[in-house]
Amino acid sequence: xxxxxxxxxxxxxxxxxxxxxxxxxxxxxxxxxxxxxxxxxxxxxxxxxxxxxxxxxxxxxxxxxxxxxxxxxxxxxxxxxxxxxxxxxxxxxxxxxxxxxxxxxxxxxxxxxxxxxxxxxxxxxxxxxxxxxxxxxxxxxxxxxxxxxxxxxxxxxxxxxxxxxxxxxxxxxxxxxxxxxx
Numbered sequence: 149x150x151x152x153x154x155x156x157x158x159x160x161x162x163x164x165x166x167x168x169x170x171x172x173x174x175x176x177x178x179x180x181x182x183x184x185x186x187x188x189x190x191x192x193x194x195x196x197x198x199x200x201x202x203x204x205x206x207x208x209x210x211x212x213x214x215x216x217x218x219x220x221x222x223x224x225x226x227x228x229x230x231x232x233x234x235x236x237x238x239x240x241x242x243x244x245x246x247x248x249x250x251x252x253x254x255x256x257x258x259x260x261x262x263x264x265x266x267x268x269x270x271x272x273x274x275x276x277x278x279x280x281x282x283x284x285x286x287x288x289x290x291x292x293x294x295x296x297x298x299x300x301x302x303x304x305x306x307x308x309x310x311x312x313x314x315x316x317x318x319x320x321x322x323x324x325x326x327x328x329x330x
Contacts, residue, residue, distance in 0.1 A: 158321060192213050197277060211307055215235075217263065219262075235295075249269065
């Protein structure tokens with residue numbers, strides 16, 4: 149499957165994304181060879197449970213994308229495993245990278261001192277998780293109120309209902325890649 153051609157079907161992902169002081173671009177990738185690992189600051193996952201997708205709701209009621217910021221010196225896969233346990237109460241079974249989101253910040257300093265600035269990369273992919281406990285909700289982190297498994301249409305509906313078309317399209321992009329892979 150030509151991932152760049154597939155991207156044309158996604159209005160938000162195919163254009164520049166303006167997130168206030170961050171301008172971002174979604175770049176499909178099929179492996180780590182195209183990624184400058186020294187710029188990776190965040191990693192996110194579209195979590196899969198069988199033929200369903202896990203979605204998480206924060207304590208303030210918003211539906212959000214699972215994943216987060218790397219800690220100082222942390223490898224992105226270690227960060228992903230940590231975030232999946234903290235936010236989803238799950239073990240990571242598999243992960244396939246699908247894109248890098250190149251972020252250009254106009255902020256005077258990085259979000260955290262160890263984060264590359266003014267350019268950094270969020271990796272995003274999809275993968276199977278095994279739910280084993282409630283979210284850990286460590287102090288100082290976003291507090292997760294609920295984790296549910298739903299069909300792709302319901303996941304997309306929930307994100308679109310709160311104006312998060314970007315996350316809805318991440319889920320749809322992952323779904324199309326999974327469906328094409330069989």
